[in-house]
Structure formats: structure tokens, C-alpha cells
Amino acid sequence: MxxxxxxxxxxxxxxxxxxxxxxxxxxxxxPDVVGRAVADTLTSAISNRGTATPSERRADRVVADARVALADLLGADPRGVVFGRSATALTYDLSRAMAKTWGPGDEVVVTRLDHDSNIRPWVQAAESAGATVRWVDFDPATGELSADAVAAVLTERTRLVATTAASNLIGTRPPVCRISDLVHEVGALHWVDGVHATAHASVDLAALRADVWTCSPYKFLGPHCGVVAASPDLLETLHPDKLLPSSDAVPERFELGTLPYELMAGATAAVDFLAALADTDTLGGPGSALPDASHESxxxxxxxxxxxxxxxxxxxxxxxxxxxxxxxxxxxxxxxxxxxxxxxxxxxxxxxxxxxxxxxxxxxxxxxxxxxxxxxxxxxxxxxxxxxxxxxxxxxxxxxxxxxxxxxxxxx
CATH class of the missing domain: 3.90.1150.10 (Aspartate Aminotransferase, domain 1)
Incomplete structure (x- = not known):
């Protein structure tokens, strides 16, 4: 249509x-449905997650629904979807957790094409661990960041490579799949900043072969929060600093404090709105409910x-x-x-x-x-x-x- x-x-x-x-x-x-989802959740009877009361179950359902929605958006496993205040905050948190295993002689790769949220956390984490930072330049005339430029700095000591899926400044989309393959050939992890890219094209984390993908729902019609998607098995290997009583389960171990249920409900609504754009004839007028869509479809x-x-x-x-x-x-x-x-x-x-x-x-x-x-x-x-x-x-x-x-x- x-x-x-x-x-x-x-x-x-x-x-x-x-x-x-x-x-x-x-x-x-x-869109209106996102604002309504935020308001309805914020004004509903809601508590910390649990199973004893309707308000506890409501909170638990909001969180579960949001994980599934973002997993559907990114082609990811909902058990590996982490919510946080922002993509920047999540990158800082996970960079510190990853850096616990780094030391002198290890290497981390960043690029000059990236938003600073996918540069500075890694540079600072590497400095704290005594690891070496290697930089990849892009061609300023064409704006291209080539896989060959990344390959040129990879060694057997590379532990992580951080690249963008699309430059938030000039729009460049580097070859994520090819870079992922090169990174994995040396046994390193590929962390991809998908904050700008997610708003403009469908994402399939498995097909892209990236280890970690970050995004921000407020870039794709949703509320202000951040998301990290990764394999649950990878997340199991990371141990962030956290409070003693808080859950050590994945992905909860990375979500510090009480989650923003209203923003998670808004993120789910944003994903449903994007799905509805497959046929704008079904959108209806202002205030209309979106067409029902099962998780399977x-x-x-x-x-x-x-x-x-x-x-x-x-x-x-x-x-x-x-x-x-x-x-x-x-x-x-x-x-x-x-x-x-x-x-x-x-x-x-x-x-x-x-x-x-x-x-x-x-x-x-x-x-x-x-x-x-x-x-x-x-x-x-x-x-x-x-x-x-x-x-x-x-x-x-x-x-x-x-x-x-x-x-x-x-x-x-």
C-alpha cells in the first residue's frame, strides 16, 4: 500500500x-499512542515487579513486553535486552564491566566517525586498565569508513572494536557485517552504536553478526531511554558493580535501580507504531488504537x-x-x-x-x-x-x- x-x-x-x-x-x-502509553502506565496502579498484587504483575508485564518489543525490532533475544537511562549511560556501565578483564598489552579500537558516547567510554576504560587505544580514521572527502581501515589496526591483542552503524553527524553507514567478521577473526568483540541507524532501517542483530547493539527509543518515535541488545551468553560473562541485594540475573544485573515502567511502555508503543507503518491505511485517525499484532507477526x-x-x-x-x-x-x-x-x-x-x-x-x-x-x-x-x-x-x-x-x- x-x-x-x-x-x-x-x-x-x-x-x-x-x-x-x-x-x-x-x-x-x-505519536499520540506513545504519549498515551506513557501516561496510562504512569497513572495506573503500579508497584515494583512481583506476582502477589495486580500492580506488581502490571509492572512485570510492562517490562516483559518491552523486552520482547525491542527484541522484535532488533532481531535479538529478549533475554539479552537491557534498559537504561540512555545509550551513553549503558555504554559507560558495560565498558567498565568489560574493562575488568583488560590489562597492559590489550588493545581497544575506536573510530573518528563515531558519536563520542561510543569513543570516550572505551578510551577511558582502556586507560584505567592500562590497555592501548587504537584509532581508525575515515576519509573526510567521501565520509567513508572502510573495513580495510579497521582491519589495518586489528591484532591478536585486540579485545573490543567499537564502531557506529550510521554516523549521527553525516549519515555514513559503514559495512557492519564485514567489520564484524574481521573483528571475530582476531577473537575480539564488536560493539555497534546503532542509535542513529535504528531509526532508518530494520535491524537484524544476528545477520549483522555484531556482538552488542545500542539504540535509543527517543530517536525512533519513543520516549527518552536507552537499550543494549546482546547475546544472553555474552552478558553472563560480564559482572558490573551493583548493589548486593539487587538481582544477579541477566539482563537485570545491568539495570540499576527501579526501571522506568512508563518509558518502557512508551518504547513498546513506539515499536508497535513502526510496525503499523507497513500499511498506513490501517493507522486510523488521531487517538485511534493501533491494529492488533501478535508477537509472531x-x-x-x-x-x-x-x-x-x-x-x-x-x-x-x-x-x-x-x-x-x-x-x-x-x-x-x-x-x-x-x-x-x-x-x-x-x-x-x-x-x-x-x-x-x-x-x-x-x-x-x-x-x-x-x-x-x-x-x-x-x-x-x-x-x-x-x-x-x-x-x-x-x-x-x-x-x-x-x-x-x-x-x-x-x-x-
Missing amino acids: PYDVATVRSRFPALAEGAAHFDGPGGSQV RRERIVAGMRAVHEHEIGLLGVLEPALRALPGVTVHSNAAKRTPTLLFSVDGRDPQDVRAALAEQGVNAPAGNFYAVECSRHLGLGDAGAVRVGLAPYTSEDDVDRLVSALRGIA
Whole structure:
């Protein structure tokens, strides 16, 4: 069925304010069903998990449902799905647990393409353990991070390689499968930052052969929290610092404190909304319940839904990108052959924050900066100031694109 963006947009209350949102890479807008799931859970009778009371059972069900939903989204095992405050916090927690087995002579690999949340935790953990950090550069002209560049730094002493599945700054999608194979050939683990990638294409953790995948539901229409997905067997080998009375079971041993049940319910609703995008005719109007989907069919519907999102976003990118590149004085820094619908650009003689402000005055939300991908921004020659970033989302319309291009034409 054709992707009806008007129907999709009708489910996003925030769009009623009238802004054209190109700020999705920093956090997407949220459909009504997600907000309702958060509110309903937060205002329901709910307790710490257990089996004695209805409120305890409700909490337990919310957690179990969220693990299954994220597992369906990522092609993962629900027993290996860990929830936390953010992907950054989870990466810090697990990096410290992994580093307990590292020592002098061991090596950790990071890249300059990544968000700093997939660099600094590993650099700091390696330094604490006395391990060596090896850096992989990307080509600043093309934005490409090649598997050969990763292979060049791997040795028998490599313990972990941290790469992104898609750059949050310029959209580059490195060859995750090939890198995973190379990493495993030397007996190391491949940790993949999927925070930006998960919003734009379906994920199959087993097919990608990555050992760990991180994502953030608030990047794909959900609430603010973080998720790590890995094999339960791998998680069993890790022993984080934790409180004595807290559970030592996997994945609970990594979830410090009481879980945010309302946010987990919202994450489940976001996954169900993505699955519903497989056929936008079934979405209904504002406030409608989503079509029922069993766990057995949800994975298939998610893959179809993300395929529809991809086709919608790539179609809009085919309009936006040539128009942007044709504007005098505009330089586009997103040049990789395979990338997400994310464009980083600068305007000659204009501070990126001034461009951002000028766009905002015309109702176009397009932030500027390095977006915590500071190593990437510096390697591109943009320093810490970065540039202006625009990203497409399931609710982006042709009118949004026209507004952005028209506004930039006046600015440039």
C-alpha cells in the first residue's frame, strides 16, 4: 500500500505547532499512542515487579513486553535486552564491566566517525586498565569508513572494536557485517552504536553478526531511554558493580535501580507504531488504537514498516539533496555512498548557529553543532563548531522539504 504521510502526520500532536522538523537525529517527535502509553502506565496502579498484587504483575508485564518489543525490532533475544537511562549511560556501565578483564598489552579500537558516547567510554576504560587505544580514521572527502581501515589496526591483542552503524553527524553507514567478521577473526568483540541507524532501517542483530547493539527509543518515535541488545551468553560473562541485594540475573544485573515502567511502555508503543507503518491505511485517525499484532507477526510487520519508512525518506532525500547542493555557497559534507537520510551542510561566510537561528525564524527546525560527534567534526575540518544538520523522519513531508529549501535559498 502507498505510504500516506498525511495519515502518519495526523498521529503526531507536536506537528500542530506548525514547525517543519528536521531535528529527528537529535530526537524524534512522538505519536499520540506513545504519549498515551506513557501516561496510562504512569497513572495506573503500579508497584515494583512481583506476582502477589495486580500492580506488581502490571509492572512485570510492562517490562516483559518491552523486552520482547525491542527484541522484535532488533532481531535479538529478549533475554539479552537491557534498559537504561540512555545509550551513553549503558555504554559507560558495560565498558567498565568489560574493562575488568583488560590489562597492559590489550588493545581497544575506536573510530573518528563515531558519536563520542561510543569513543570516550572505551578510551577511558582502556586507560584505567592500562590497555592501548587504537584509532581508525575515515576519509573526510567521501565520509567513508572502510573495513580495510579497521582491519589495518586489528591484532591478536585486540579485545573490543567499537564502531557506529550510521554516523549521527553525516549519515555514513559503514559495512557492519564485514567489520564484524574481521573483528571475530582476531577473537575480539564488536560493539555497534546503532542509535542513529535504528531509526532508518530494520535491524537484524544476528545477520549483522555484531556482538552488542545500542539504540535509543527517543530517536525512533519513543520516549527518552536507552537499550543494549546482546547475546544472553555474552552478558553472563560480564559482572558490573551493583548493589548486593539487587538481582544477579541477566539482563537485570545491568539495570540499576527501579526501571522506568512508563518509558518502557512508551518504547513498546513506539515499536508497535513502526510496525503499523507497513500499511498506513490501517493507522486510523488521531487517538485511534493501533491494529492488533501478535508477537509472531510483529517482527515481519516491523521489517515491512521500516522498509516503507526507508522508501519514504529516500524519496524525499532525492528531492532535498540535489536542491541543497545546487544552492550557491552551500557545502554538503554528507558524501558516503551508503548513508541515512541525514545531511550536514555549511553556508559560506555564515556561522552555523546563525543559519540555525535564521531557519528557526521561518519555522524550520534544523539544529547546528557537532552533535557530540566531535572527533568526526574535527576530522572534517569543521572544528568543534560543526555545521547545520537536517534529518528526515517518517513524518517529514514534501511541504517540509520545500520550506527548508526555500528558507535556505533566501539565507544563502
